[in-house]
Amino acid sequence: MEHPQTSIRFRLPVAMGRSLGVASIVFAGYLISVVCAFIFQEWIEEFIGINPAKISVLVLLIVLFIPWALLGWLLLVKATNYAKLDLYGSYLTLSSEHDELLKRYNAEQIAAVRFQNVAFHLAFKDGYRFNCINMGMGRGYIQELAAFTPQLITFLEKNKVHFEYGRII
Secondary structure: OOOOOEEEEEEOOOOHHHHHHHHHHHHHHHHHHHHHHHHOHHHHHHHHOOOHHHOOHHHHHHHHHHHHHHHHHHHHHHHOOEEEEEEOOOEEEEEEOOOOEEEEEEHHHEEEEEEEOOEEEEEEOOOOEEEHHHHOOOOOHHHHHHHHHHHHHHHHHHOOOOOEEOOOO
16 A cells, blocks of 8 residues: 655534534524523622623623633534545545545646645645645644645646645635
8 A cells, every 4th residue: 555755634624504503502692691691680790799780781791702702612623523635646635534535636636726835725626625724733733734835845846736826815
């Protein structure tokens, strides 16, 4: 079995439905908590000693938003899947964390590559695309990306795939 020349782990994009579902849960929960803060203001005043009606509305909204924002972030992190990009001689593969092949692309199937510093954007002729900007994962990822990018450029040059430098949006 052929071994990849280089690999890098990355985050797969979160599905639109999941993102909208999380946003809906967070927004609905936030609105309910704001309404409940005013409905149960006497009980809240007895419990913590502060009446929500007597503090700034902006402060109240920010304080009530913080737990919902953390919950939304945790739900999105939980919904995120990871994969691996492997470069071989004349093709690249995208595989799951468990080394199940997701996609395999020959170099001729790469439609466009754009670089901005160490970041890159890959687009394929079948419409699939991703940005490595969205792939960042924790400490040391920029160094890992900086080591991977020159090898990706070598792969593209060797296979005569056009790439350019510019801004990635």
